[in-house]
Amino acid sequence: MDCPRCKSSQKKKNGLRRGKQSFKCKNCGYQYVENPISRTYSTEVKQLCLKMYLNGMGFRAIARVTEIDHTTIINWFKEAGELLSDESQDLIMSRDTK
Numbered sequence: 001m002d003c004p005r006c007k008s009s010q011k012k013k014n015g016l017r018r019g020k021q022s023f024k025c026k027n028c029g030y031q032y033v034e035n036p037i038s039r040t041y042s043t044e045v046k047q048l049c050l051k052m053y054l055n056g057m058g059f060r061a062i063a064r065v066t067e068i069d070h071t072t073i074i075n076w077f078k079e080a081g082e083l084l085s086d087e088s089q090d091l092i093m094s095r096d097t098k
């Protein structure tokens, strides 16, 4: 992980914070903690989740299968919503309440 402030990869380990490895940026001195929750997923994975959802699976079911946090998946659908037709969006938003 690179420095969130200056994007430099020049860092040194700075001990543990609440069990997570923390780093100090050698470039700007910013201290930050590695965050395994904000993992990035490939477009393929996102598309697969979208496909599963459109085939009738709920967010929590998809989360169980993919082991991705369901709030992360919901965020993707919000992003993807701009790319979908109005009809698909209505379907997704109406099913979200189940």
Ligand SMILES: [Zn+2]
Residues within 6 Å of the ligand: 003, 004, 005, 006, 007, 008, 025, 026, 027, 028, 029, 030
């Ligand atoms: Zn920095």
